[in-house]
Amino acid sequence: MTDPRDKVSQAVLLTTADDTEASFYDAMQHADLERMMHVWADDEDIACVHPGGPRVVGTVAVRAGFEAVFSGGPVHVTIEHVRRMETAVCAVHHVTEKVQAVDAKGQLQTAFVMATNVYLRTSQGWRMVAHHASPGMGQDLPDITEPRGVLH
């Protein structure tokens, strides 16, 4: 199933946290479990919170979690409002995921998910170590960057 050249191109792509993030969402869009797991650090302490789900910890459980997600097919997700806080070895990205799916009535539904993605620079390139997604909302809440409106 896997073309060895894919693995090479995947490795090359993880030279920045942005590359790794792009691979993460590309894997979601293609329900590509191998690509997804290549994005993550191979570490028993990686952790993933899917929207509304429990915390999933370690490569075996994270893999099983995405396998379950991908059993439903590709996830139509794009990201918006990417905010980055980066150092030489660590990157924290805050994104809003726009997820679209057709419901049982054939209607296109859209949900917005706030997610925090954390990447570390490793000897295998930038790898994801944490993904924390809040439950989806029906609308895209704007970030609060000024004191005004925090409570409203």
Next chain:
Amino acid sequence: MTDPRDKVSQAVLLTTADDTEASFYDAMQHADLERMMHVWADDEDIACVHPGGPRVVGTVAVRAGFEAVFSGGPVHVTIEHVRRMETAVCAVHHVTEKVQAVDAKGQLQTAFVMATNVYLRTSQGWRMVAHHASPGMGQDLPDITEPRGVLH
């Protein structure tokens, strides 16, 4: 209001990410806004997601957000199940917050909140740069660390 010795002790306390995390929850328990803001990096890219709320970005907005939280008084929060992924300069902690409050009927209510806390080592010690909390749940969901049970 502020004893200068407190500032010294606060600075000394941030020598590890665990110290900084302890200060974060201590500030919550005492509704201490100055201590809370001492925990955070002084950076326009820090980001905080309170349970069920929007993303709050930057020191000014984060401060205003906690000021609003603390206007209701101390937050009775303790943390459980702390998981740590740490490097020399970056720490990612996954915690479950147990939050207790008395409702309008005088009943003690307990909620469990999954949170991801990210810390960076700075010249001013370990500082929080991200806090992402999911909406509270009525029960403490165990972490999934084995493939079995991911979907159940």
